[in-house]
Amino acid sequence: MGFENKKIDVSGLAKSFGDVTAVESVTFDVREGELFGFLGPNGAGKTTTINMLTGLARPDAGTIHIAGIDCSRNPKAAQHLMGVVPDESNLYPELTGYENLCFCGALYGMRQRKRKERAHELLESFGLSQAADRKFGGYSKGMKRKLTIAAGIIHRPPILFLDEPTTGIDVASARQIRQMIAGLNTAGTTILLTTHYIEEAERLCGRIAFIVEGRIVRTDSVADLMGETQGRHVVEFGVSSSAESLCDVIREAFPALECVTVTSTVLRVESHEPVRIGPLVRLMEDHGEEVSEARKIRPSLEDVFVHVTGIEARLMKQEREKTGKGGGA
Amino acid sequence: MNKWITFWSILFKDMRTYYLKPPNISWGLLFPLVWIAMFFVRSGLGLESLSTLLPGLVALSILFGTTSVLSVTVTFEKKGRSFERLLLAPISLEVLMLAKTAGAILFGVVNAFVPLLLGAFLTDLSDVNWAVLTPAVILIAISSTFLGLFIAVSVKEVFEAQTFSNFFRFPMIFLCGLFFPIEKLPVFLRPLSYVLPLTYGTDILHGAIRGAATIPYGLSLAALAAFCAALFAASLRNIQRKWIE
Numbered sequence: 001m002g003f004e005n006k007k008i009d010v011s012g013l014a015k016s017f018g019d020v021t022a023v024e025s026v027t028f029d030v031r032e033g034e035l036f037g038f039l040g041p042n043g044a045g046k047t048t049t050i051n052m053l054t055g056l057a058r059p060d061a062g063t064i065h066i067a068g069i070d071c072s073r074n075p076k077a078a079q080h081l082m083g084v085v086p087d088e089s090n091l092y093p094e095l096t097g098y099e100n101l102c103f104c105g106a107l108y109g110m111r112q113r114k115r116k117e118r119a120h121e122l123l124e125s126f127g128l129s130q131a132a133d134r135k136f137g138g139y140s141k142g143m144k145r146k147l148t149i150a151a152g153i154i155h156r157p158p159i160l161f162l163d164e165p166t167t168g169i170d171v172a173s174a175r176q177i178r179q180m181i182a183g184l185n186t187a188g189t190t191i192l193l194t195t196h197y198i199e200e201a202e203r204l205c206g207r208i209a210f211i212v213e214g215r216i217v218r219t220d221s222v223a224d225l226m227g228e229t230q231g232r233h234v235v236e237f238g239v240s241s242s243a244e245s246l247c248d249v250i251r252e253a254f255p256a257l258e259c260v261t262v263t264s265t266v267l268r269v270e271s272h273e274p275v276r277i278g279p280l281v282r283l284m285e286d287h288g289e290e291v292s293e294a295r296k297i298r299p300s301l302e303d304v305f306v307h308v309t310g311i312e313a314r315l316m317k318q319e320r321e322k323t324g325k326g327g328g329a
Numbered sequence: 330m331n332k333w334i335t336f337w338s339i340l341f342k343d344m345r346t347y348y349l350k351p352p353n354i355s356w357g358l359l360f361p362l363v364w365i366a367m368f369f370v371r372s373g374l375g376l377e378s379l380s381t382l383l384p385g386l387v388a389l390s391i392l393f394g395t396t397s398v399l400s401v402t403v404t405f406e407k408k409g410r411s412f413e414r415l416l417l418a419p420i421s422l423e424v425l426m427l428a429k430t431a432g433a434i435l436f437g438v439v440n441a442f443v444p445l446l447l448g449a450f451l452t453d454l455s456d457v458n459w460a461v462l463t464p465a466v467i468l469i470a471i472s473s474t475f476l477g478l479f480i481a482v483s484v485k486e487v488f489e490a491q492t493f494s495n496f497f498r499f500p501m502i503f504l505c506g507l508f509f510p511i512e513k514l515p516v517f518l519r520p521l522s523y524v525l526p527l528t529y530g531t532d533i534l535h536g537a538i539r540g541a542a543t544i545p546y547g548l549s550l551a552a553l554a555a556f557c558a559a560l561f562a563a564s565l566r567n568i569q570r571k572w573i574e
Contacts, residue, residue: 106338
């Protein structure tokens with residue numbers, strides 16, 4: 001059947017809500033033991049895809065195989081193999097952290113002694129033992145997130161779906177959660193991670209799919225994607241104003257350079273040859289601009305993402321911060 | 330996987346977090362008691378007439394106890410997304426929803442026996458046909474609970490659940506023969522009475538408590554069972570259609 005080594009195999013997945021197409025012709029696979037990233041801006045279709053894979057939404061078209069089990073018609077068939085961490089912490093606020101974990105273990109049929117042992121073990125490893133007997137409703141955002149992840153893995157699932165695991169939490173908690181995710185993957189858990197944090201995807205994932213407006217525009221290994229940045233030279237300039245018009249001037253004076261505006265006061269110059277900063281600064285100053293900063297940038301996955309999707313990565317972050325869910329990477 | 334572990338855990342959690350909370354107990358029991366007391370005072374009848382009011386008290390205790398809590402808690406969990414955890418559990422939707430409603434059914438049954446217990450101190454209940462009353466109470470509790478479930482899966486907000494519950498409950502109280510015999514209702518309203526589950530439940534209760542049933546027991550019990558099946562099936566269909574989009 002060709003599902004060997006593929007824990008998740010998705011083909012031609014489509015989903016619309018009324019006239020709005022959420023996901024269209026999505027095809028990808030996740031191999032056993034892999035940490036696969038789904039990277040895209042808000043509304044790209046990441047959560048809808050996860051919902052379809054986990055049985056919380058019904059696809060309009062396409063096939064889903066989880067561990068070789070056809071879940072297209074019977075989404076419940078493989079739920080015992082999955083752990084799901086949703087984009088919002090959705091445990092029971094009136095139960096304590098310990099009770100929440102025990103309850104989630106029971107949802108997967110774990111016997112009382114086993115789920116109690118596992119709950120204690122997870123509370124310990126997630127650094128939540130002190131808060132075990134406090135109600136979940138009183139937890140901080142970071143603690144809620146950690147407990148939600150713990151609840152997702154209480155039954156030791158071989159496949160884990162993580163939807164924006166570090167969104168909206170402080171940097172220290174996000175860092176800790178990323179370490180936990182890496183640890184789970186090292187221990188053999190196959191993970192599908194959605195994120196809008198490019199740095200997070202770059203650090204954690206082996207392969208990444210870029211998803212934009214419901215379509216996967218590129219799937220590749222991080223190593224191959226990063227290979228595209230080899231030999232690229234990038235310099236960012238901070239200017240007093242009108243970065244856009246300065247870009248036009250630079251393109252005209254130096255046709256071999258690529259110039260894009262990052263914000264209204266930051267522009268980025270890229271080239272296959274080393275960028276000479278001096279002539280560029282002089283050119284901008286000749287046009288009455290004050291250059292406050294010029295720094296060489298190490299080409300990153302962000303550059304590949306911007307190149308492939310045409311979406312400015314910082315806009316993704318700003319968009320998320322506008323909705324009050326900033327933080328993370 | 331042992332689905333019974335899941336079933337009992339959901340039931341136990343709901344009993345602890347919802348049904349055994351004092352506000353729910355008071356709402357489920359006090360409201361019908363006050364309602365009946367109002368009728369008692371208004372009619373000016375003595376304690377000897379308690380048996381005529383007892384069927385209504387039992388039916389209202391079940392109806393309000395089950396629908397008010399279940400419709401609100403399910404809507405609340407759906408809104409807070411904790412219901413998604415249940416939908417992700419590897420058990421069938423049927424077992425899941427039976428677990429979710431079992432607490433309300435038990436709550437309704439317990440509620441029904443509270444007025445009966447009180448009645449036992451105030452009037453003679455030696456003529457009560459318990460063999461008929463017990464299955465009737467259970468079926469009224471199940472049908473009322475499934476009505477609450479149907480309401481919960483038809484709305485999005487908690488306040489809508491309350492409003493929608495009353496949309497069903499209050500007309501049902503007046504049309505099901507609890508306080509006014511159906512024969513005394515205007516002719517055009519009478520057919521409506523027979524499409525309400527509580528009509529059949531009330532009739533059995535009147536029969537079991539004071540021997541005044543107008544419909545054969547078997548027919549009423551069958552009608553209640555049919556309402557239970559129809560409401561549960563309609564609720565599951567709505568969950569599939571609306572919540573697993």
